[in-house]
Amino acid sequence: MLFLVRRLVHPxxxxxxxxxxxxxxxxxxxxxxxxxLHPLHEEFGWQLATxxxxxxxxxxxxxxxxxxxxxxxxxxxxxxxxxxxxVLVSLGSGLTVFMRTSFELILLWGVLVGVGTGSMAxxxxxxxxxxxxxxxxxxxxxxxxxGGATGQLIFLPVLAYLIEQSSWRTASLVVAGAxxxxxxxxxxxxxxxxxxxxxxxxxxxxxxxxxxxxxxxxRALGALRDASRTRAFWLLxxxxxxxGATTNGLVGTHFIPAAHDHGMTETTAASLLAxxxxxxxxxxxxxxxxTDRFDSRILLGAYYALRGGSLLLLPALFGDVVRPSMVVFIxxxxxxxxxTVPPTVALCREYFGDRGAVVFGWVFASHQIGAAVAASAxxxxxxxxxxxxxAWYVAGLLAIxxxxxxxxxxxxxxxxxxxxxxxxxxxxxxx
Numbered sequence: 001m002l003f004l005v006r007r008l009v010h011p012x013x014x015x016x017x018x019x020x021x022x023x024x025x026x027x028x029x030x031x032x033x034x035x036x037l038h039p040l041h042e043e044f045g046w047q048l049a050t051x052x053x054x055x056x057x058x059x060x061x062x063x064x065x066x067x068x069x070x071x072x073x074x075x076x077x078x079x080x081x082x083x084x085x086x087v088l089v090s091l092g093s094g095l096t097v098f099m100r101t102s103f104e105l106i107l108l109w110g111v112l113v114g115v116g117t118g119s120m121a122x123x124x125x126x127x128x129x130x131x132x133x134x135x136x137x138x139x140x141x142x143x144x145x146x147g148g149a150t151g152q153l154i155f156l157p158v159l160a161y162l163i164e165q166s167s168w169r170t171a172s173l174v175v176a177g178a179x180x181x182x183x184x185x186x187x188x189x190x191x192x193x194x195x196x197x198x199x200x201x202x203x204x205x206x207x208x209x210x211x212x213x214x215x216x217x218x219r220a221l222g223a224l225r226d227a228s229r230t231r232a233f234w235l236l237x238x239x240x241x242x243x244g245a246t247t248n249g250l251v252g253t254h255f256i257p258a259a260h261d262h263g264m265t266e267t268t269a270a271s272l273l274a275x276x277x278x279x280x281x282x283x284x285x286x287x288x289x290x291t292d293r294f295d296s297r298i299l300l301g302a303y304y305a306l307r308g309g310s311l312l313l314l315p316a317l318f319g320d321v322v323r324p325s326m327v328v329f330i331x332x333x334x335x336x337x338x339x340t341v342p343p344t345v346a347l348c349r350e351y352f353g354d355r356g357a358v359v360f361g362w363v364f365a366s367h368q369i370g371a372a373v374a375a376s377a378x379x380x381x382x383x384x385x386x387x388x389x390x391a392w393y394v395a396g397l398l399a400i401x402x403x404x405x406x407x408x409x410x411x412x413x414x415x416x417x418x419x420x421x422x423x424x425x426x427x428x429x430x431x
Contacts, residue, residue, distance in 0.1 A: 010199075010202045011132075011191065011194065011197055011199065012132040012133055012194065012201065012202035013202070014189060015128060015132050015189075015190060015191055016128065016129075016132065016133075016140055016143070016144060018185060018186060018189045018190045019082075019124070019125070019128050019144055019147070019190065020143065020144055020147045021147075021182055021185060022082055022086065022120060022147075022182050022185075022186055022190070023120060023124075023125075023144060023147030023151065024147050024151040024154065024182075025086060025089075025151070025178055025179045025181065025182035026085070026086065026089055026116070026117050026120045026151070026179060032093070032155070032159060032171065032172070032175055035156065035159050035160045035163055035171070035256060035266060035270050036051075036163070036168050036171070037051055037052075037253075037254075037256070037257050038257060038260065038266065039163055039167075039168040040105070040168065043168075044102070046102050046105075047379075047383060048257065048379045048382055048383055049376065049379040049380050049383050050102050051102075051105070051379070052253065052254075052375050052376050052378070052379030052380075053106065053376055053379075054102070054105045054106045054109045054110045055109070055110075055253050055372075055375045055376075056110075056249075056371075056372035056373070056375045056376045057106050057109075057110030057111060057114060057372070058109055058110045058113055058114040058117075059114070059244070059248055059249060059368045059371040059372040059375055060114065060368055060369060060371075060372040061110065061111060061114030061115050061118055061368075062114050062117050062118040062121060062368045062371075063118065063121070063244070063364055063365035063366070063367055063368020063369060063371070063372075064118065064365045064368065064369075065114065065115050065118025065119055065121070066118050066119075066121040066123040066124075066361040066362075066364045066365055066368075067123060067220040067223070067224065067358055067359075067361030067362045067364075067365060068220045068361075069081055069085070069118060069119040069120075069121070069123060069124065069361070070123040070124070070126070070127050070220070070357050070358045070360075070361040071219040071220040071223075071358055071361075072119075073124070073127050073192075074127075074219065074358075075219075077192035078124070078127065078128065078131075078190055078191075078192050079186060079187060079190045079191070079192060081119055082119070082120055082124065082186050082190060083183050083186045083187050084119070085115075085116045085117070085118075085119035085120050086116065086120070086179045086180065086182055086183050086186065087116075087179075087180070087183060088112055088113070088115055088116030088119070089112075089113055089116035089117055089175075089176075089179040090176045090177070090179040090180040091112055091116075091176075092108045092109065092111075092112030092113035092116060093108075093113060093172050093173075093175040093176040093179065094172065094173060094176030094177075095108050095112075096108050096109060096169075096172045097169040097172055097173060116179075118368075121361075121364055121368075123357060123358070123360055123361035123364055125141055125144040125145055125341075125345070126141070126345050126348070126356065126357035126360045126361075127357045128140075128144065129141045129144065129345070130349070130356065130357050131192075131193055131194065131201065132194055132201050132202060133201060133202045133203060134201050134202060134203035134204045135202060135203025136202065136203065136292070137203075137292070137346075138288045138289065138290075138291035138292035138342050138346060139285070139288040139289055139292060140288070141288050141291070141341065141342045141345050141346075142284045142285040142286070142287050142288020142289065142291070142341070142342045143284075143285055143288065145284045145288075145338050145341040145342065146280060146281040146284040146285055146338075151277075155175070155178075156270045156271070156273055156274040156277065157267070157270055157271050157274050158174070159171040159174070159175070159270070160266055160267045160270035160271070161267060162174060163266075164266070164267055193209075194207070195207050195208060195209045219358065220358055220361070220362075223352075223355045223358040223359050223362065224359075224362050226355075227352055227355075227359045227362065230351065232347070232351045232409060233351070233352075233359070233362075233363070235405050235406070235408055235409050236344060236347060236348065236351075236363050236409070237362070237363050237366035238366070238402070238405050239300060239304065239340075239344075239402040239405040239406050240340070240344060240363050240364065240366050240367040240370070241366040241367060241369055241370030242304070242370055242398045242399060242401065242402035242405075243304070243340050243367055243370070243402065244366070244367035244368055244369070244370035244371035244372075244374070245370035245371055245373060245374035245395060245398060246307060246308075246311060246374070246395045246396075246398065246399050247337055247338065247371070248367075248368070248371040248375075249370060249371030249372065249373065249374030249375040249378070250374045250375070250378050250391060250392075250395050251273075251276075251333070252273075252371075253374075253375045253378070254375070254378045254379070254382070254388060254391070255269065255272075255273055256269040256270055256273060257382070257388075258318065258382075258387075258388045259272070259318060261318075261382075261387060261388070262318040262319055262320060263319070263320030264318070264319070264320055264321070264322070268322065272322065272326070272330050275330045275331075275334060276330055276333055276334040276337055277334065277337075278334065279330070279331050279333075279334025279335050279337075280334045280335070280337040280338060280339075282334075282335065283334060283335030283336060283337060283338075283339045284337070284338050284339055284341065284342070286335075286339070287299065287303075287339035287340075287341070287342045287343065288342040290342075290343075291342040291343045291346050296342075296343030296344070296346045296347050296350075297343075297347070297406055297407060297409045297410055298407075299339075299343045300340060300343050300344065300347075300402075300403070300406035300409075301403045301404075301406040301407045302403070303336055303339050303340050303343075303403075304340070304399050304400070304402040304403035304406060305399070305400055305403035306332070306336055307333070307336050307399045308395075308396045308397065308398070308399030308400035308401075308402075308403065309396065309400070310329060310332055310333055310336070310396075311392050311393075311395045311396035311399060312392070312393060312396035312397075313329070314329060314392045314396075315388075315389045315392050315393070317329055344360070344363065345360055347409070348360040348363060374391075374395065377391065378391040
């Protein structure tokens, strides 16, 4: 059966399909925090700022793990790293049913799940597409990025329903089981490199063996050291930090509690956030298609500017029922949610060559630092002011600033070597 599939389609598409399923399995826990804030607050009496701190640790490690995971995939292979990451997600989610203190919440929800999901973050997407695809790379990046949104779409309404009908513990066990179920599929079908099968990457004509990698930590830190000397890295990292603050950190974590503050039921709010995931699938795939055809700097500038405008309008759209204006926001914001990923990955390849995936891991780390800061800051704003309005306004202005950072990448595009080892490599690096 497997041999027949390989004869009919290039194995790159099978690898992409398995990666997509793995991303969905990990996305279950990514969807969990926003529907658990109030249940945990009601059961344990923890302040929202305390629970948000655990979310912040999760988001921070989700980002900081990514570049090391990308380097570990170079060293030990995609399959081993992804399988181990899914086991960590399952353990971190399942063991929360036994927790009694906020420290345990931070350890399980923050550390274990943060490291596990971070190992399957967008650096994983960049690694798969960089190894297996030459043609359709932008499109496949968009599709795999949408895997997280698909997981959110699948899990959010289910988790909200389980919490409402049973308890948050039931929801945690469902997420743990979903992550664990994907492990056998990864071990069976996910392959590390096309040369393992004696084939070129999709769209290539020659079989290129993998370059032996040194220590994962040394490779990741070396990529950061060299990239941090370039102007492009800081512009990309700054824009992506704001991207994280305005998506995972603020909307992903606090949209449901904010809607609940205005009288909307948590199940209804979770369904709206799931719709963001639905429209995100279309938006991210479309962004991948556009990235293959248009300048990524223009795309990023447009995405961030439109996102900023929509966030400035959001406080006026909340209510106890879903109005047409809120549906329009959900549609628009969903299309823009992670549409920034394909052009950012493309720019990392353009500027940083064959270390683009590892450098993107560090750019993604900035995304999650922004998300962590926003998750905690919004919780503090809510505790101190009694509403989230200030958080939405600040996020909107920051997003407009990110548009400016993206357009600044147009300056000084002359090519220079990223590092001595990169000289003459494809995709030599402009500063």
